[in-house]
Amino acid sequence: MRRPFVAGNWKMNNTLTEARALMRELREQLSPQAAVDVAVCTPHTLLYPMGREIDGTAIALGAQNCHFEPSGAFTGEVSPRMIKEAGCTYVIVGHSERRQHFAEGGEILKRKVEAALQAGLDVIYCIGETLEQRQQGETEAVLDRQMAEVLHGGLDAGRLTVAYEPVWAIGTGVTATAEQAQASHEFVRSKLASIFGASGAAKMRIQYGGSVKPGNAAELMACPDVDGALVGGASLVAGDFVAIIAAAAAASR
Ligand code: PEP
Secondary structure, three states, X not given: OOOOEEEEEOOOOOOHHHHHHHHXXXXXXXXXXXXXXXXXXXXXXXXXXXXXXXXXXXXXXXXXXXXXXXXXXXXXXXXXXXXXXXXXXXXXXXXXXXHHXXXXXXXXXXXXXXXXXXXXXXXXXXXXXXXXXXXXXXXXXXXXXXXXXXXXXXXXXXXXXXXXXXXXXXXXXXXXXXXXXHHHHHHHHHHHHHHHOHHHHHHOEEEEEOOXXXXXHHHHHOOOOOOEEEEOHHHHOHHHHHHHHHHHHHXXX
């Protein structure tokens, strides 16, 4: 049985004042006993203060991106060990917004995943097809490529989560149906098995991401290969995020 994992991706939202208020609401509403791993991935400026806010709670901290070098002349970048020392357990790598707006591709993402694991961070590696790729029948080929160019058997599978995020569902309000999500997750797990072995893949968590809301979370979380969610917009509203976490907990019982 895989323990569900729900992570919030705040993207470029929340000032320190707003973040403190949201975190306070989350702390008040979140049941500490929920049988779900919970993380909040904040902008870099909020990592250290949010780490203090979540101290003593069951909420873990994550970053949304990192560089692949430990230090050096990379103006504007933040290294995995800086993120780790700020209090992070997780880092998201390969989010479609990074691929799309910052031209991040397989070669860079592979280095980022390796560097993050090396620094002691757990990685949420995002993959997903665009609408055009889905319409062309290329979904599995895209997922296959995005995994093959970054993941390999030398990585610690126990510290890797894959987030399947169809690009057409991110921030659009259109979510994959449970059938579409399950089909892709099953495919992703079969590919993970070819990289990490069947028992390694069976233990790995595959999150679904793309307009997850309280109203659709239960159906998605009930899919046998959906092990939680990566949540963007709904993670900015404490009640919605908590409801999604509750749906993941209920599905795991
Ligand atoms: C995301 O940012 O990874 C995401 C899935 O966003 P949203 O939930 O808003 O679609």
